[in-house]
Amino acid sequence: MRKASVGVFKLTSCSGCINELIYALVKHPELLKLIEVKYFTELQDVNELTELDVAVIEGSSIRGEHEEVLKKIRGLSKVLISMGTCATLGGVQSLRVGVDVNEVKKYVYPSPEYVDAYSDVKAVSELVQVDLSLRGCPVNGDALASIIKKIVVGGWPVEVYESLCAECKRAGIECVVVTKGIPCLGPIVSAGCGALCPSFGRGCYGCYGIKDKDIDVGKVFEMGEALEKLGLSKEDFHSLLKGYSMSLVKSLKT
Secondary structure, X not given: XXXXXXXXXXXXXXXXXXXXXXXXXXXXHHHHOOEEEEEOOOXXXXXXXXXXXXXXXXXXXXXXXXXXXXXXXXXXXXXXXXEOHHXXXXXXXXXXXXXXXXXHHHHHOOXXXXXXXXXXXXXXXXXXXXXXXXXXXXXXXXXXHHHHHHHHOOOOOOOOOOEHHHHHHHHOOOOHHHHHOOOOOHHHEEOOOOOHHHHOOOOOOOOOOEOOOOXXXXXXXXXXHHHHOOXXXXXXXXXXXXXXXXXXXXXXXX
């Protein structure tokens, strides 16, 4: 069987999802027998931007150069996967949306004039067609390895849409809101992490993004009002939405 050609590309991100992918490849060596890595600058020295069976994108777009690269990759790829919350929803870079990017650069860089970035932050799906999105900050490496394996052998992953609360219930984790009065975004955010934070007695802060398949904006803000009574300020709630659910940013009301 011919090995599937795979490329892994990084835009603006922390490389956390790419690290998870590398860990997954080490953990699942059988996957390396099915794929041929053509482009992966964090993993190998020699890279070739050529036609690909699968392209995996980490990070969000913050400048025109990213848009050009994405369109080129899309044109060369049969299947394109957005990997992680930055690529899928905008990520933590989105916290600066609505603020003059030049002011932000002054606080971060000693020579801001050399930094090329536009004010907006764009998810991959805003620029090119995405065949499959996998959320997470960072992404679940085992899930990513499983998805690539299924695609390579001719299958397609089944997407399950449920809230984090479902994972807590299956794992027998006590609700931190009910038992401890701790603010938690569980009812309105997507599952996928295995309820990591609640398993340690902490509230979920929504790194898998708002569950957007069957929930409306009104319900999201009703949740915000409920969490405000538990001590989560309206400003902090809005910041969480910005960082992990850019699709709702335009609906923010201060």
